Amino acid sequence: MAKTEKEKMLAGQYYDPSDAELVELRLKARLATERLNQTSMVDLEKRTALLKSLFGSTGESIYIESCFQCDYGENIHVGENFYANFGCVILDVADVRIGDNCFIAPQVGIYTATHPIDPVERAKGIEFAKPITIGNNCWIGGHATINPGVTLGDNVVVASGAVVTKSFGDNVVIGGVPAKILQSVP
Template sequence: MKTELQKLEDGEWYYFLDPAVAARKARAAKLCQEFNAIPATDPDAQTAKIKEIFGSYGKNISVQATFNCDYGKNIHVGDDFLTNYNLIILDIAPVTIGNHVMIGPNTGIYTVNHPMTAKGRRQYLGKGSPVTIGNDVWIGGSVTILPGVTIGNNVVVGAGAVVTKDVPDNTLVAGVPAKPIKKLAVE
């Protein structure tokens, strides 16, 4: 019989109040609290702490406080990764972010979902679906990216968008839900 963590890792419904699942989240909360307490005047300490939180990272990463996540080790970012203030990444499932990505303030990237039935929600069930973000992406402020979404390369997501579906390469999307606005030039 699978543990709740095994179910979580396998992308199945899991009991999110399970002690092992809760311990993973508590560890992440502690590390995020430590990161958020580091003064902005000490970017080297901030970078060292965020590297402790992330699963993997490239060169030249800059994350502004506040930052919060569910696990941390499921977050994988490439080179030249830059975020503004108040980023939330609920990384129950992997979040993979490419090179040269900028994320605006107050953005949320979510990999966890809950049942659509009251009975399922009363059972405290969750299910993770990975999020993938390509290279050369700019995500505007106050964007929400939902579980299971893949954002291609050379994409701009307009401020305030809610991304519910995959976004193809070389596209500007905006709105609620996000819809393609135009194709972007490839340089």
């Protein structure tokens, strides 16, 4: 039996993002983030409920400043004590898994979505995605970019403005373009 476009998307295969089911799911997520971004910062209970209904899974303690954007929401899984500052964008075409006690600074982009390198293939409008995993106790600095397929271990600090194009293990500070290890975490 042939896979649906959503099944292909989640399997990391080429898929058609104009598929009706995917368009509907993105609209649902955009309407949910619109509600979240219009909900007062003092209405913590409502904001938390909106995030818990949008994301695939969360810990009990979760807070995201407005303005937040994502593609589907249901492919985002965050642990306990999660915080994201202003302007966070998570393109969750594939799974995004973030551990406990993680903090994301302003204007961070976490992007699982990618496109073919070949211009003829890219012009067809097809896409594919690679999942992102971020361990426990991580801090992602302002304006950092996490690219498709990256895994970060526990206790990783990503310096502001870093472009993370490859995976890193536990207990490191990374930074630069492309990101490299700057030091160990004590």
